[in-house]
Amino acid sequence: MEPIIEIKxxxxxxxxxxxxxxxxxEISEGDIFGFLGPNGAGKTTAMKLMTGLxxxxxxxxxxxxxxxxxxxxxxxxxxxCLIEIAEAYSYxxxxxxxxxxxxxxxxxxxxxxxxxxxxxxxSKYKHEKPKKFSLGMKQRLGLAAAILSRPKVVILDEPLNGxxxxxMIDIRKLIQKLADEEKTTFFISSHLIHDVELTCNxxxxxxxxxILNVESTKTILRNYATLENYFxxxxxxxxxxxxxxx
Amino acid sequence: xxxxxxxxxxxxEKLYKKKKALAAFLLSLAVIVIGxxxxxxxxxxxxxxxxxxxxxxxxxxxxxxxxxxxLFTALVTIDSFSGEFAHNNMRITLTRPVSRLKIFxxxxxxxxxxxxxxLLLLLIFSIIAGFVFNTNSATLDSLVRTVFSxxxxxxxxxxLALGIVLLTNxxxxxxxxxxxxxxxFLGLKVLGVxxxxxxxxxxxxxxxxxxxxxxxxxxxxxxxRQFLIMLGSSVMLFTAGFYLFDKKEL
Numbered sequence: 184m185e186p187i188i189e190i191k192x193x194x195x196x197x198x199x200x201x202x203x204x205x206x207x208x209e210i211s212e213g214d215i216f217g218f219l220g221p222n223g224a225g226k227t228t229a230m231k232l233m234t235g236l237x238x239x240x241x242x243x244x245x246x247x248x249x250x251x252x253x254x255x256x257x258x259x260x261x262x263x264c265l266i267e268i269a270e271a272y273s274y275x276x277x278x279x280x281x282x283x284x285x286x287x288x289x290x291x292x293x294x295x296x297x298x299x300x301x302x303x304x305x306s307k308y309k310h311e312k313p314k315k316f317s318l319g320m321k322q323r324l325g326l327a328a329a330i331l332s333r334p335k336v337v338i339l340d341e342p343l344n345g346x347x348x349x350x351m352i353d354i355r356k357l358i359q360k361l362a363d364e365e366k367t368t369f370f371i372s373s374h375l376i377h378d379v380e381l382t383c384n385x386x387x388x389x390x391x392x393x394i395l396n397v398e399s400t401k402t403i404l405r406n407y408a409t410l411e412n413y414f415x416x417x418x419x420x421x422x423x424x425x426x427x428x429x
Numbered sequence: 430x431x432x433x434x435x436x437x438x439x440x441x442e443k444l445y446k447k448k449k450a451l452a453a454f455l456l457s458l459a460v461i462v463i464g465x466x467x468x469x470x471x472x473x474x475x476x477x478x479x480x481x482x483x484x485x486x487x488x489x490x491x492x493x494x495x496x497x498x499x500l501f502t503a504l505v506t507i508d509s510f511s512g513e514f515a516h517n518n519m520r521i522t523l524t525r526p527v528s529r530l531k532i533f534x535x536x537x538x539x540x541x542x543x544x545x546x547x548l549l550l551l552l553i554f555s556i557i558a559g560f561v562f563n564t565n566s567a568t569l570d571s572l573v574r575t576v577f578s579x580x581x582x583x584x585x586x587x588x589l590a591l592g593i594v595l596l597t598n599x600x601x602x603x604x605x606x607x608x609x610x611x612x613x614f615l616g617l618k619v620l621g622v623x624x625x626x627x628x629x630x631x632x633x634x635x636x637x638x639x640x641x642x643x644x645x646x647x648x649x650x651x652x653x654r655q656f657l658i659m660l661g662s663s664v665m666l667f668t669a670g671f672y673l674f675d676k677k678e679l
Binding site for chain 2: 231234235236237238255256257259260262264266267268270271272273274275279280283284286287288289328
């Protein structure tokens, strides 16, 4: 099957030595790919590179065959994303915030805006301004913005940040519903191992800016009791390899 | 083109929904009211003839192009760039299927339309105030020249906005951009006084270029030269500003 997202030799190094090194990944249609790693591992850097917010030192990301660095508009045409904290214009209502984004997509009308507000449980706050929203409500609005255009690919960086248990369950159900019914491909980063285990069908572990392994959730859970055990084992194995090389 | 239009409509909606644009319009009207009160006061208190109906709009223009209009232009430009960078709002648009060039151009187009709207508002209200309160000295020729003076004042103001856009992409904080803009503005004004032979290339001198259209002998060569200087400055400032905007990491 043709990969929808192709990441080749993606490298970005910051002055402080952090960043990502030589990342290669292929994501296929229908994948709910979990990008698992501790804080500072390089998850957000990779996602910012994937969405063109920062430029790579080397390498490229192709979405539906279009390079993010050379053909941004086409590459992002079927992509929805939420990177880091969900931001919204504080002086516009939730509805008006989504209306701003809807203008970039010819097929998105006011009815669709109401639909995504309903899906994310934000309908009753549609005329309120985000400056009064809690972190969880802002996150829900960010998710509504990410799925507004009925994207084929959704890139979510820590989507469960700030959500309560009920919110986490709702969003997890929403992700699974979109993946099942609309064949939406998800690329989700998280440091919450339990949630990645419950939501994702393929998992990539990133540590110190490098991909340690990519495996399907089924295979992992066949060989390890929990995803946490797998993650610890991968990190330890990599640590031993690094120290033996050093 | 449809994507650029969407970005432009978005920028205009943001300008409209923010209180700053409204405040700018209200302050512009206040300038006319205060100006008219002073003129009426001087006329009735000292018995002096101050401004005729068509002289009043020109008096307003000469004051605003060197004071409140550059100030509003700076505030709106800083808000559109530095403000959105600071609040991480730039990310909302930059992760949509729209190139950075289109977003950058849409922002500048929206700022230019804001300046044009302010100028037209000042023109209409100052003409009305001039007709209502002052002695009638209007001719069709003076009306046309007045309208033209207001419209051509847009060009130097756009050059100024592009200069500020460059600063917003160079400096992180909006407050720094504001103060550096004021310092550069004052610096250029002083340079224009000391080196008057070179003043035509200075941004601050260009603000008064509408005077060229008021001369009886229409100085076409001088107008074209000034226009080309402004066009050249705009191209350079736009390119430099976009280069930095395109490289910006968010």
